[in-house]
Amino acid sequence: MFRNLMTDLSDKYHLIAPDYPGFxxxxxxxxxxxxxxxxxxxxxxxxxxxxxxxxxxY
Incomplete structure (x- = not known):
């Protein structure tokens, strides 16, 4: 869902995308x-x- 957004933001920010249990x-x-x-x-x-x-x- 946020894969494209994360790609766009990754050149400016350090990103963490936790995968919660069951999701x-x-x-x-x-x-x-x-x-x-x-x-x-x-x-x-x-x-x-x-x-x-x-x-x-943020």
């Missing part, structure tokens, strides 16, 4: 193994941001 090209883990809540999705985003040392989001 995009990843396989969906069983619901018993992963709670699909907004809080857990937000926590996964926070951990990704910390891992890549992201301090500014």
């Amino acid at each position: 995009g090209r990843s396989e969906q883990p069983p619901i018993a193994d992963l709670s699909y809540t907004f809080d857990n999705t937000s926590e996964r985003r926070r951990r990704t941001n910390r891992y890549f040392a992201v301090s500014i989001l």
